[in-house]
Amino acid sequence: MNAPVSPIERLHLELPELDWITDPGRIARLSQDFAWFSPVLDRQLKDKRADAVVRPRSEDEIRALVSACARLNVPITIRGSGTGNYGQTTPLAGGVVLDMTGYNAVQWVHPGVARAQAGIRLGELEKHTKPSGQELRCVPSTYRSATLGGLFGGGFGGVGSINYGPLAAPGNVLGLRAMTIEPEPQVVELRGEEALRMHHLWGTNGLVLELEVALAPAHPWLESLVVFESFDEALGFADALAHAPGIVKREVAFLASPVPDHLAQLAEHLPKGCHAVLSLVAESSEDPMRQLVRTHGGTMNYRKTAEEVRKSNRTLMEFTWNHTTLHALKVDKTLTYLQSSFVPGRHVQQIKEMEALFDGEVLMHAEFLRNLDGLITCSALQLVRFTSEERLDEIIRMHRERGVRINNPHVFIVEDGKAGGALPPEIIEMKKRFDPQGLLNPGKLRDWPVGK
Numbered sequence: 001m002n003a004p005v006s007p008i009e010r011l012h013l014e015l016p017e018l019d020w021i022t023d024p025g026r027i028a029r030l031s032q033d034f035a036w037f038s039p040v041l042d043r044q045l046k047d048k049r050a051d052a053v054v055r056p057r058s059e060d061e062i063r064a065l066v067s068a069c070a071r072l073n074v075p076i077t078i079r080g081s082g083t084g085n086y087g088q089t090t091p092l093a094g095g096v097v098l099d100m101t102g103y104n105a106v107q108w109v110h111p112g113v114a115r116a117q118a119g120i121r122l123g124e125l126e127k128h129t130k131p132s133g134q135e136l137r138c139v140p141s142t143y144r145s146a147t148l149g150g151l152f153g154g155g156f157g158g159v160g161s162i163n164y165g166p167l168a169a170p171g172n173v174l175g176l177r178a179m180t181i182e183p184e185p186q187v188v189e190l191r192g193e194e195a196l197r198m199h200h201l202w203g204t205n206g207l208v209l210e211l212e213v214a215l216a217p218a219h220p221w222l223e224s225l226v227v228f229e230s231f232d233e234a235l236g237f238a239d240a241l242a243h244a245p246g247i248v249k250r251e252v253a254f255l256a257s258p259v260p261d262h263l264a265q266l267a268e269h270l271p272k273g274c275h276a277v278l279s280l281v282a283e284s285s286e287d288p289m290r291q292l293v294r295t296h297g298g299t300m301n302y303r304k305t306a307e308e309v310r311k312s313n314r315t316l317m318e319f320t321w322n323h324t325t326l327h328a329l330k331v332d333k334t335l336t337y338l339q340s341s342f343v344p345g346r347h348v349q350q351i352k353e354m355e356a357l358f359d360g361e362v363l364m365h366a367e368f369l370r371n372l373d374g375l376i377t378c379s380a381l382q383l384v385r386f387t388s389e390e391r392l393d394e395i396i397r398m399h400r401e402r403g404v405r406i407n408n409p410h411v412f413i414v415e416d417g418k419a420g421g422a423l424p425p426e427i428i429e430m431k432k433r434f435d436p437q438g439l440l441n442p443g444k445l446r447d448w449p450v451g452k
């Protein structure tokens, strides 16, 4: 008697023309993301695997796959480039990983806005916007490889958030086109607030096909590192630069000692034990920025014009946000990290308090940005000397008790991370509308556990 055909085998038989990846090593790799930054998630997720990976090239191929998965009840985990940090693209219930990177055309670029398919890499999209003097409003430091759909589904913001806030700030994402997960998939255009109901839901409540995003004017950015002997002066400079309304900027990061000592590739510019401020400022704003450097007693130890950055293909952007964590983990495997946000107006004081409280155990790396209300504050990606999961929980609790919000990066349930608790009804509605069978990334939403 023949062995029964599994749902995955049925998919292969029904859709042989799709680009299937069946090699176990590649499936294992494409089932993982950067959850290994967290020793907790690494332990929980490292053995989780899809049964197959498929890379569709057109909307018809996506529709055929979705339809067959819905009929056969096969879970789908959507993947961009897999640079997420919380096992967002790691399937907990097997099934198919739907790799979107083959679905990557630019639809159009207009003044102030662009539209593209979700699988396009952000760096690639900017190649299309730059000729008209425009760039993306906020990009993660992984912009070279990360996709537009992945930024929307799993990201927060990044370089540029000092001007435009997080991606979730109304006006940054203008609309999207999404597919329902049903035997007869529907394709729907969502605008504004409704579109944002799929943001940062880790691909659990809709398959995004296209995104329409607002653009910013692209300036020639001067990349620099300013170093200081004093923690307070460095932080004061970063805060002043972030606030200075006349200085055009794209990025301001504060790296307290000993974080700069972990950036091996920049070691010649970062004297041991220094505090550093990394920034991207419009070349036309260099003079007023240098004035601030003098006022705060800093020294500019690294300076690259936009043209030098372009020619070298090396940018300080890849030392900001969670790239700082990545570089540090490369030189010290005992480190992990936190993600936190501070109260605007109290952020400088709170950073100093946390520095004093966790001296040597939690190493301060803060990114300046505007919050959803447009106020300048900091989001920190502190490095933590990891000793135990219990101590990590205690550090998180101690921050929260002192009014510092922690977006816990050591959890794989949406509600336990940045969402910070139960999801609002309109998001649950979206889940029911776009994924009525609960097939999208099962196990990541509390009310839709694996197998429900």
Ligand SMILES: Cc1cc2nc3c(=O)[nH]c(=O)nc-3n(C[C@H](O)[C@H](O)[C@H](O)COP(=O)(O)OP(=O)(O)OC[C@H]3O[C@@H](n4cnc5c(N)ncnc54)[C@H](O)[C@@H]3O)c2cc1C
Pocket (backbone or CB within 6 Å): 033, 034, 077, 078, 079, 080, 081, 082, 083, 084, 085, 088, 089, 100, 118, 119, 139, 140, 141, 142, 145, 146, 147, 148, 149, 150, 151, 152, 153, 154, 155, 156, 157, 158, 159, 201, 202, 203, 204, 206, 207, 208, 209, 320, 321, 322, 323, 326, 441
């Ligand atoms: C070194 C490092 C630095 C980082 N820096 C930043 C940073 O500065 N800012 C920031 O916000 N993040 C940052 N991240 C996290 C991550 O790189 C970004 O959020 C990135 O935009 C994710 O894109 P991706 O294509 O890799 O998405 P993936 O990791 O592939 O996917 C992320 C989530 O989105 C979902 N998804 C993907 N495509 C779709 C789609 N078409 N429809 C619906 N859901 C979808 C997936 O299911 C998954 O849950 C960093 C990560 C690392 C490792």
